[in-house]
Amino acid sequence: MTEIFEGGCACGALRYKIPGDPVMQNHCQCRDCQQISGTGHGSYLTFARREQVALTGKATEWHTAGDSGNQKTRGFCPTCGSPVYLTFAAQPDLFVIHAASLDDPASFTPQISVYASRSHAWDPIAEDLPKFDRMPPG
Ligand SMILES: [Zn+2]
Numbered sequence: 001m002t003e004i005f006e007g008g009c010a011c012g013a014l015r016y017k018i019p020g021d022p023v024m025q026n027h028c029q030c031r032d033c034q035q036i037s038g039t040g041h042g043s044y045l046t047f048a049r050r051e052q053v054a055l056t057g058k059a060t061e062w063h064t065a066g067d068s069g070n071q072k073t074r075g076f077c078p079t080c081g082s083p084v085y086l087t088f089a090a091q092p093d094l095f096v097i098h099a100a101s102l103d104d105p106a107s108f109t110p111q112i113s114v115y116a117s118r119s120h121a122w123d124p125i126a127e128d129l130p131k132f133d134r135m136p137p138g
C-alpha cells in the first residue's frame, strides 16, 4: 500500500497530498534555510514525481539561486506565511516539502544533515545522523 503524505500551511489555505515514498529526508543548515525557517535549519522530504502532487490553494512563489547557481522556487502561503514547498528548475520532477507542514510531522525520518559548515552551536543536530559540510556528492 502506498503511503499518502498530507499536509499544508498553518492556516489551512494551502494543502498538498502526495502518494509514494520520499527519496530523501534531510535537515539543511544553510543560511537560506535558517532565514526561511526563522531558526537553525530547515527539515525536508523530497519526492521524485511532481506530477503526483495534488496541491490545493494558492501559493506565493519566489525564486532564489542555490550554491550551484541553479534556480530554486519556494512556495509559501500568502495568508499565514508558512513555507510549504520547494522546487528546482534543473530537476523539475522533484517536489520538496517542509517536514513541519505534514499533518503528521512524526512521519519525518531524517537520514542526513547538509550544510553543517553553516551550523550554529545553539542548533545541534542528532549526533548519529550523517553530516555533510555542503551537499553530499552525487
Ligand atoms: Zn496558510
Ligand SMILES: [Zn+2]
Pocket: 028, 029, 030, 031, 032, 033, 034, 042, 115
Ligand atoms: Zn538549506
